Amino acid sequence: MGEESKDQYGDYAIVEVPMKERRSSLAMFIEYTSVVTCVAAIWAGGAIASAGDALTLITAVIIGSVILAILGGLTGLIGGHTRMATYNIMRYPFGRIGSSIVGTICSGIGAMAWFTFQTWLFGVLISSMLPGYWFTDIVAATIWSGILMMLTALYGIAAIIVLSYLVGPMFLLLSFIGAAASFEAFGGVPALLAYKPPSPLPIGSIITTVVGFYAVGSVIVGDLGRYGFKPRDGAVAWATHIMLFNTSLVLIGVFSIILTGSENIAAAMLKIGMGFSALVFFALTQFDTNDNNLWSSSLAWVNAVGGRLSRRHWVAIMGIVGTIWAATVSAGYGASLAVLFKFGEILGKLIPQMGAIMIADFFVFRPYVLGLKDPAKRYRFGPGTKYSVANIAGILSWIITSLLTIFVAEPLGITPVALGLVSGFLLYLIIATACHKSGIKYEVGEWVERPTGF
């Protein structure tokens, strides 16, 4: 690390997390579980329920979760070693301006889009469970919930962790109780096995969607992982929560929709007889999930824009934009979850390869091609540090891989997310290594880090 930077933007958005601010692995685990997974995973399960029979869906969810655990575990480890947010880490594999562009697509817009969708889902929830009032109309509920959900993100990481601690364990306990209730009330395993999907899709497409729902989260694991006491804390917490809870929560969503035959989770809970309790439960957990999206988005914008706008300014700006967007979505699509499936699929085709390129650079290219064996010394940050303006190898690999996942994967019958991960990883290594060995300049321009970390 270079000279110590000043935290001008808040929550160490573009500077190293100091020792006094580091958190326990349990805090990381709770944070990932309740903020990142939480109720979004159940909604996601509900969205894929019509795409396959029970066994196909279980297989797709398990494979998708394994991919997420590996991808997020490794990006979290990079955050743990460097103590920097994802968008700073991206300065090496994509260059300084490249990191601004890729980080903005991944999190500045990607996480903000998640905030938008979850705000819309909150509107769906309120309008489904408490119909007939002006303030529970889907558009009205979307707007006031968006404003409410900005509050903890405005305050910062401490408020987000406190809310997660308060809601997370209760959420996990009651999710399993809710799943048991839907099994008990609607025929259990025989009913599940007898289910015929109304619009079946190839398993590769379902896996891509499962990964896509959490693609942004798995690439930005380092945003939280950098707060761990030990470098591996965030990575272990991530992989554990994915395998234990992402898998089970997505499947709870799948099973609830299949068994109750409802169009969404809120309606399913009403059908089971959970009544007002389910409304309170979902409202709390949705709130808990969504603040982190906005927080991550604000970190990416600080890295991209800098200047006088702090992390809080970006939370407010992105929160307002996301809320207006969510209101537009709710006016256009109402409570249809088809748009959520499509959203997950798009993210699954664009985001995972960003993580694969970061992993290739940190774990293979730097130690084995550049000879930087010590993980703590592979990346340097701090005032005066020189970065390239653009890393052509990283940017080109991401563009080519994204074109492959969008246009080539499905016609060839290949799972898009698998193609994205493998080709992103290999392409970066091939281009960067070939350029390095043959003396071709692949890192162009020079950017010197300022005292603020920008």
Added chain:
Amino acid sequence: MSEKTESVKGLAWRTNAVVAVLSIIALATAMGSTLKAQLLLASIMICIILTVIITTIRVTATDNLALRGKAIIQGTWFYMSFSLSYIIMPGSPYFEMSISSAVINALIGIVTLIVGAYSLLKTRKETGVMISI
């Protein structure tokens, strides 16, 4: 320092004992209720008792003030979170609990939250460990 460490340990014992007793009382309110209600309250009680046991072991296992503070704060968050279930769930028609039982459970949830809030603030003051540890 050692006096402070002991007083923090005493605080952990007292608050965790109160919370454990409250969860047992909550389970008792399900007597004569449906099996679903009994299973709900038993699940919450098991989670709270496990949290109390783990917290007590962690608090007793160390003499370090900061580690003790961390164990108490994390345990407190867990039982506070589980106690939210007492407020949210018993009123649900699915569990078919009587109104009086649902009200008693909600009160137990509120009291547990108050005990938890006291424990968090006191532990932070005594140990200096942040609440969002």
